[in-house]
Amino acid sequence: MRRLLVAGAALLALAGCDVFTAPGTPDSGVGREGARGGAFSHSQSEDLSGYYTVGETPVGPPEFRLTSLFVGQASAFEDWEAGRRTPGYAPVLLEFSGTGGGSERVVPDSYSVSDGRVRMTGTSADGQQIVFEGRMNAGALATARRNLGAAEVPAVTAVVRIGDRTWSGVKLNWTGGD
Numbered sequence: 001m002r003r004l005l006v007a008g009a010a011l012l013a014l015a016g017c018d019v020f021t022a023p024g025t026p027d028s029g030v031g032r033e034g035a036r037g038g039a040f041s042h043s044q045s046e047d048l049s050g051y052y053t054v055g056e057t058p059v060g061p062p063e064f065r066l067t068s069l070f071v072g073q074a075s076a077f078e079d080w081e082a083g084r085r086t087p088g089y090a091p092v093l094l095e096f097s098g099t100g101g102g103s104e105r106v107v108p109d110s111y112s113v114s115d116g117r118v119r120m121t122g123t124s125a126d127g128q129q130i131v132f133e134g135r136m137n138a139g140a141l142a143t144a145r146r147n148l149g150a151a152e153v154p155a156v157t158a159v160v161r162i163g164d165r166t167w168s169g170v171k172l173n174w175t176g177g178d
Contacts, residue, residue, distance in 0.1 A: 042077040042091070042113040048136065049073045052156050052172035059160055059167045060096065064124065066160055067103070068095045069132065069172055071118065092120050094132060106130050118156065134158035134172070144174040 052069040059066040072091035080091050090107040097103050106122040113119075118134040140153040154171035161167075 039110040039112070040077075040081050040108065041111070042074075042081070044074075044113055044115045046115050046138070046141075047073070048113070048115070048118070048141070051175045051177050052134075053175055055154065055171040055173065057171070059170050060162050061165075063099050064096050064104070064128075064162065065098075066094060066162075066170070067097050069093075069118065069134065069156065069158075070095065071113065077113070092118060094120065094122065094130060096124070118158075124162075128163040129161070131161040132158055133160075134170075141174055145176075149173070149175040 048071045050071060052071070054066050054068065070093045076091035079085070088105055088107070090111075092108055092111045092113060094106045095103055096106065104125055106124055108120045108122050111118075111120040115138065116136050118132065118136065120130075120132045122130045122132075124130055134156040135158070137153060137155055137157070141155040143153070144155055155174040156172040158170040158172060159166060159168050160170050
């Protein structure tokens with residue numbers, strides 16, 4: 001049992017070791033695979049909860065556009081990681097819109113969340129691999145919270161991969177929610 005715990009901890013540590021593609025770099029269409037095997041971890045000490053909406057630049061093909069990232073409160077992470085899960089909901093999820101006006105929530109196959117980073121992998125309803133790698137801007141998030149959502153600087157800058165296409169420098173702004 002002890003060996004299993006040590007191996008699991010080592011895998012989680014390795015899953016957190018990745019190279020972030022700097023915002024504004026050309027899209028290569030090549031992404032890295034996310035953590036596998038149901039790896040869910042969070043270590044944030046700050047409240048990151050809320051919706052982060054995509055700016056004006058479309059992210060994704062017209063039939064499957066990223067609209068927002070949702071980050072839940074600490075208790076939602078604890079419940080999820082303990083196996084207490086609600087279908088269609090997760091402490092980190094991505095929402096997409098389609099050309100017909102419908103939307104799809106993608107729940108995580110894995111996630112790693114800290115004060116400075118949100119990383120999530122998931123699978124769309126049609127089987128596409130989704131990878132979200134976001135860097136948090138703590139100052140912009142604090143300003144957005146003080147102003148109830150109005151901030152000039154994005155709270156998250158991300159690289160998003162949908163299937164075999166990648167979008168770099170994706171800007172997301174914090175909103176409290178509905």
